[in-house]
Amino acid sequence: MPFAIALLLLLIEFTPAHVGCTVPLLVATPALAAVTMGPKGTLAAVGAAVGVSLATATYNQAWGSQQVYTNFLALFLVSAASFMTSSAARTRRENELNQVRRIARPPRRSSYGPCRTGWAACTWRPRRARRSAAICTTWSRPGTGSG
DSSP states (O other): OHHHHHHHHHHHHTSTTOOSOOGGGGGHHHHHHHHHTHHHHHHHHHHHHHHHHHHHHHHTTOTTSHHHHHHHHHHHHHHHHHHHHHHHHHHHHHHHHHHHHHHHSOOSOOOEEOOOOSSEEEOOEETTSOGGGOOEEEOOOTTTOOO
16 A cells, blocks of 8 residues: 555656645655554565655656755654654564463473372373363273262
């Protein structure tokens, strides 16, 4: 989407549909990329926005005007904030995923012991697990006929 905005503004600048200065709208490109594309996408969107700004300033022979430099300053400030926001969001996502992976990962070493529930034959279970975690199948006593 950010690249579509940059392309649309570039087409407007180079066609007869050009009425006013559309370059200030390019400031939204890095901010939108920060939300949707991550840090690398944000840098790519910044590059596209700077390229469009350079092309339109050259095409319109606007170098030296205050508006061109104001546009570049605004683009720089929004780009820096967008990149920092995108990097912080990515770091937070990675930390949350690492927490989930740590919790979901089974323990590598645990001490196993037999289930002690009387006349029940149980599978081996970790000693630290609760008794309800044991998977037990009851056996009948010899000669009782139940089971």
